[in-house]
Amino acid sequence: MYLWIITGVVLIVSFIFNKDKTIQGLKKAWKQLYGIGSLLVLVLICVAIALNFINEDLITQTLSGGNRYIGFLSAVVIGSIAMMPGFIAFPLAGILRQNNVPFMVVSAFTTTLMMVGILTFPFEKKYLGFKVALIRNFICFTICIVVALVTGLIYREIF
Amino acid sequence: MIAGFAVFIAVSFLSDFLPGKNIGNIFYKYCLEIIVILPCVFILIGLFEVWIKRETVEKHLGKNSGFAGYMWAILLGGTTFGPMLIALPIARSLSAKGARLPVVFTYLGAAAACRIPMTIFEATNLGIAFTIIRYAVSIPLIILSSAILGRYLENKNYTIREVGQK
Structure with missing residues (x-):
């Protein structure tokens, strides 16, 4: 306001x-x-349809399940697609931690959520052009993976 | 497609089709959020473009801004609110006023990763250590990748498009 x-x-x-x-x-x-x-309007329609399927229950269930590497991959995929404001995303991340989801997986989820935007790609394309928008998202994606892996290392979740 | 969507939502509400109603609600929520801020953002960008001198932007974010330019970009990115669709027109505007591309891409990266309200939510829910690790790793990488990408594109005379100009 x-x-x-x-x-x-x-x-x-x-x-x-x-x-x-x-x-x-x-x-x-x-x-x-x-x-x-x-x-x-078109992007918002796509966001609404996608978020109907990728809801909080699905995210909690998928990421909480057993294997941390599968969790990691799912986190990256879901985070890249979904789009959420911080006041929904981080409380959700907090719930994931309570369910014993490793920091590495949570990090993969929240960083890709912030930095990679598949749903907003048409928008980015309009400003930056297809190629540069793609490169930018790819770079951000790589940065997210590095961040998540370093987080995993520091919290002693891998090796 | 927009008309089709409207019909789908209307029918869903009339026939009590749950997924359709849910999609309609999410759409409505996001629309409200964005429609509330978007006109303001574009008005402020418009005023920025007529009032702020090119030299001012050039001095702080332009060719000779050096490392300080990147710091400004991170600071600007951190204080940008809202999603990517707000950072993009701002980035375009900065670029049009003479900010160099590495700085502009750093801004975009920071607007995605370092927004202050988001950081506060992150630190309270996941712990301050988590946030520090993320910042320590991502900021240098954002600057480095933006410097490389920006320089490469500068050599190719790339410019960010003005949307709405035919």
């Missing part, structure tokens, strides 16, 4: 200083918003 207040104040101040510039800025804002509108 306070974002609206900040934006409002900035807008008023800007308007007082220079009307033309402010209108120019608003036009730019509208043009960009309009440019992504329909894609945004």
Whole structure:
């Protein structure tokens, strides 16, 4: 909510200083918003459908089950696909820890969740282009794996 | 497709089809969240583009910004709120104002990995050690990979597209 207040104040101040510039800025804002509108709706539809299947129960069940390497792989896959705000993702991660899911698996899940976005890829593609968006996600994916493995090493969960 | 989706959701609610209703609810929740912030973000970006001088951005994030440029990028990324779809237009705007690509990609990485509200949730739920490990490993890797990718793309005269411009 306070974002609206900040934006409002900035807008008023800007308007007082220079009307033309402010209108120019608003036009730019509208043009960009309009440019992504329909894609945004499509991406949100895909997110909603995907999250219907990848829900918290499925995540807890899949990651809590037996073998940590299978857990690790599932965590990477689920984390890369899903998209969740932090206030849902981290309490869920806390529950996973209570179920004795290794830190390594939790880390693989939360880092890919944050850094790799398969569902938001169409969006990234629109700004960065297909190739660069793909490279960027691949790099982030690699970083996530490294982070998770180092986490596993430090908590003595592997070797 | 959008129309088809609307019909599907409407029918699901009328016939009490659970997965359909669930999808509709999730869609609604995410829409609200994003629609509340998106206009503000784009207005602020628009004002940023008309008010902030190119030289200012260039000085701190441009060609001669050196290591400080990366630090700014991490700081900016950490204070960005919301998902990737907000960081992308900001990155484009920074790049258009003369920020160099390695810095811009560092910003994108940091906006994904180092957001402050998220970090607080992480540390409280998983312990501060977990967060420290993640930061210590991921930040150097983000900077390194962004430097390599950014330089490579600079040599190819790559630019981030302006969305909405035909």
